[in-house]
Amino acid sequence: MWKIICLSLISFNVFAADVMVKDAWVREAPPTSKTTAAYLQLHNHTKENINLLKAESPQFNKVEIHNTIIENNVAKMVEMEKLEIPANGMVELKPKALHIMLIEAKSGVSPKMGEMVDVKLFFSNQQVEELKIPVKKDGGMMNHDHSHHH
Numbered sequence: 214m215w216k217i218i219c220l221s222l223i224s225f226n227v228f229a230a231d232v233m234v235k236d237a238w239v240r241e242a243p244p245t246s247k248t249t250a251a252y253l254q255l256h257n258h259t260k261e262n263i264n265l266l267k268a269e270s271p272q273f274n275k276v277e278i279h280n281t282i283i284e285n286n287v288a289k290m291v292e293m294e295k296l297e298i299p300a301n302g303m304v305e306l307k308p309k310a311l312h313i314m315l316i317e318a319k320s321g322v323s324p325k326m327g328e329m330v331d332v333k334l335f336f337s338n339q340q341v342e343e344l345k346i347p348v349k350k351d352g353g354m355m356n357h358d359h360s361h362h363h
């Protein structure tokens with residue numbers, strides 16, 4: 214099964230990426246906020262650990278890799294210098310946990326649902342991933358559409 218999936222991927226990409234990005238989405242921030250976060254899965258298809266070293270977006274002044282920790286029942290965000298993706302493993306960035314913080318939208322408003330955010334990821338194996346990440350309401354894949362109610 215795994216082999217079949219990989220072959221079909223190689224036919225679309227000339228080079229199979231060491232790190233594969235899946236299920237990326239950016240949270241739609243409240244109207245008053247200029248800062249939001251991106252969530253995604255990083256799959257490491259190699260036998261060595263690979264670090265995510267930094268992230269950039271032309272639409273934001275600053276982009277940081279954050280983790281959320283609970284201290285005295287208060288959720289706090291801490292910046293991480295790097296994020297390790299274990300060999301043949303996966304790291305999931307998701308709400309209330311690891312995330313990519315998109316700080317201060319240059320336009321003055323953080324992007325709305327339906328828009329795309331350009332994000333570049335830099336890895337320790339020299340890989341650079343250029344992503345266009347869709348903006349979604351909270352919940353990502355569990356994003357139910359109730360617009361069919363009249």
Ligand SMILES: [Cu+2]
Nearest residue numbers: 279290312314
């Ligand atoms: Cu954060």
